[in-house]
Amino acid sequence: MTKTKETVQSVDRAVDLLYCFSLNKPELTVNDFVNKTGLNRTTVFRLLTSLKEKGLIVKNEEEGVYRLSLAFVGFGQIVAENLDIRKESLPELKKLSSLTNETVSLNVLQSNRRVCVEKVDGSEDIRQFVKLGYPYPLVRGASGKVLLAHCEENVIEEVIQEWKEMNGDEFDSASFLKELQDIRNAGYCLSKNDRVLGAYSISTPIFNMQKELIGGLSISGLAMRLTEEKEEMFISNAINGAKEISKKMGYIS
Structure with missing residues (x-):
């Protein structure tokens, strides 16, 4: 102490x-x-x-x-009853957006979708647009994948099956499950040109005092701006930011 x-x-x-x-x-x-x-x-x-x-x-x-x-x-x-993830996250979102000049958002799981519940827009002239309250799929983009990676196996299977039924495209489940495992092991997810062409997202998980997933922090912007140096720095920023929010939500590593 x-x-x-x-x-x-x-x-x-x-x-x-x-x-x-x-x-x-x-x-x-x-x-x-x-x-x-x-x-x-x-x-x-x-x-x-x-x-x-x-x-x-x-x-x-x-x-x-x-x-x-x-x-x-x-x-x-x-x-516990007075913890508000949006309230606890906002200072960290503002800090990260100021550090990176990019849009930083807080996403949560809702009915097998990921929903952005808070965000701080970046200062770049051309920025990533994130819509508050809109239900985005979990299988595309880092913001969704980092949440899905920490879900129960039955939820993951349900989401994959629903995606196949709705989109009718070929989906390599084995490869996708391996990707989710890699995300869990790495502690973050990086995607480029995945959900949105020309965009990138770096996302990290947020946990509560029961060590349960309660949300995800994402830094996003134009893929052309993400140099190797920035990529390394932003990943570190996102991991540390999520750890700080998790700590505020009672998580002890």
Whole structure:
């Protein structure tokens, strides 16, 4: 945890103790806290007693272990019910659009389509047009593919089947499934001249505290502007941007 001159040492240390808990270690002994924080036993015991009296942790007297109290369930519910992905994403979209001069958008899954729910237009004279609220297909373009890549297998099969029935074109399912696997492994998707001729899109997934996909961030523009240098930089920008939004939505890597 980052320390600043304005922090109160006792509060700082108590919070450090709370951060010792994890999914892998939901119950801890005094020795565990000492080893994790480097604090002496007397200080740890005093802080644990204060946290226990405030109802933030509970102690199993028989086993001598501590765990977080149900108070954190209530805190989590307050946070979860007030998280708005559009609101949390907008500052990052503005930042990325300013960095890249391109259009940056936030897309979500809706009825086997991807829908843009927020965007910041780029400053270039000729820019990629993204329509808010319009249901775009998932099988064309990076913005759709990055969402589909993180869907359940039955959803992916359903989307592919629907695409075949509606378009009647030849579709290499095996190759497409391999592409989705590559997207999951890479952590991003890059498309050029896919859904729109002459356009590119770089898209990255956004996750919530349950590690579930809740959206995707996309940087898009004219393919002719995307040099190798820009491509590398924009991919990094998009990955970091999605990570920041995911963090705001409660995701812990």
